[in-house]
Amino acid sequence: MQLTILGCYAATPRTITNPTAQLLEINNRMFLIDCGEGTQVQLRKNKIKFSKINQVFISHLHGDHFFGLIGLISTFSLLGRTTDLHVYGPKGIKEIILLQLKLSNSWTNYGLFFHELDSEESVTIFEDEKVLVTTIPLQHRVYTNGFLFQEKAGTRKLNMDAVLNYEIESCYYQKIKNGKDITLEDGRIIPNSELTFDPIPPKSYAFCSDTVYHEPVIPIIENVDVLYHESTFLESEESLAQKTLHSTAKEAARIALKANVKQLILGHYSTRYESITLFKEEAETIFPEVLLAEDGISFEF
Template sequence: MTRFDVKILGCGSAMPTTLHNPSSQLVNANEKIFMIDCGEGTQLQMRKFKTRISKLHSIFISHLHGDHVLGIPGLVSTLNMLGRKGDLNIYAPKEIEPLFSATLEFFCPHREFQVHLFPLNDKEFNLLYENKSLRIYSFPLKHRIPTCGFLFEEKEKPRHIKREMIDFHQIPIHQIKAIKAGADFVTDKGKVIPNDMLTSPANPPRRYAYCSDTAYYPDIIPYIEGVDVLYHEATFAEAEAVRAQQTFHSTARQAAEIAQAAGVKKLLLGHFSARYTELNDLLREAQAIFPNTHLTFEGMDIIL
């Protein structure tokens, strides 16, 4: 099975705290490393947790609040000092372009690689990136400014060959690819051997969804339905539900209600307000609705 895992670099919210770093995660999909959000100090977290900073493929920015984006200039500068040659793609709201271009021109004018900005569509479900094994989508969240969530989805793999059946029916090697893709086998005598006798189903494609920052927003359920792991912001406890509504954030209970309604397999809570020095109340609130809920923490690895 190919690699598909997530590393939490930061799971705090906007107010700086010594307990949590601002938002950032790394998704390793088949040895390609993608970053989601890049708050202040992200590159230090990459060093601390011994991630392969030089292998970073692309960055996905959910929205343009500082705790999700202010780490980019320092990260780009460091990549340049490390001798990066390959271009870096950044997917972000279009409003980032004038500020970001000026910042990079001032601090990193002699880069040996190009930074390409791709504007996000915050109105609909949208395919951002695709390779042989993976698709990455964005979808709209509900926040004070245009904000997107992200869905990382493996492509469906070919069916598994039953080697003993291939040998028994003496199937030529050149037909194996078609059989893995679902074809039946026809013998020299015209007998049809059904595909399900020759193969077994492939492992289901794995899916990871990221939803931060957002108010309680059931409209996202069709985009995240049935994912293996959902990261959903839980900035506040239910006692602060009014504050959550005012600031377009979610409570831990609301995150759990979304997870339950979407039928996800595992829920990760993050983007914790600096007012909480202890998070077990948030965890209990969510687990009362959706038992398979976990708190994120810096350095946490999630294996899908």
């Protein structure tokens, strides 16, 4: 599982920082999460192939999380894209994008599908044979969701030494990988545990964008491998966090601790602070495993 931070600052873009956008690669699937202004430039800087992005997840309709989407959609057309693109986001995202395409007479030459969200409960919004994506309802000034990405458990791995020792024919290999025991010709039953190794544990990633401290997310993200949680402010501006429905670094750490996550990544920093290391120092007083998002950095898990 690899996470590339394309932008991780709040509000307006600057020459040295970019608003929210992330590229998650999990089980050979590539998902774009939020699409702030300048996202396609950041994709180019990080040498990410546009053609590999088939799903875009938009957390909410504040500009620093989706103003780059119309530009990316238009660029896909200019590059001759033919593969369908699916956009998952709050109700209204379809109207906003289609109005711009209509008035500029810039209809796409590929299938553009919108999956609008309005549920206040956690729901499944994408699923294939390898990955499951569900929403994480958040509390912000407008309707907002985070997203939980979960790998599905893979098949078991053959213990070839054991398989060959019992002279099991190859036509039974898939059955063994699916967890089945094997009955030999002499009637002996060989338990699957003797013939296979456990599969690689599936990875999970939770993205919690703009939100006030919101404990209802805890049962949804419990035990995830990696949690990205916004930390717009430090504790000294807690009152401002409450007023604007954002979180502090300490509050993000409390969520991570209570949800028993393995790793916390902080981001969505207010640009009022001179150093983002202050966020890490503050969060680590509550939760030890803290990483800092920075524009252009990639994490591998």
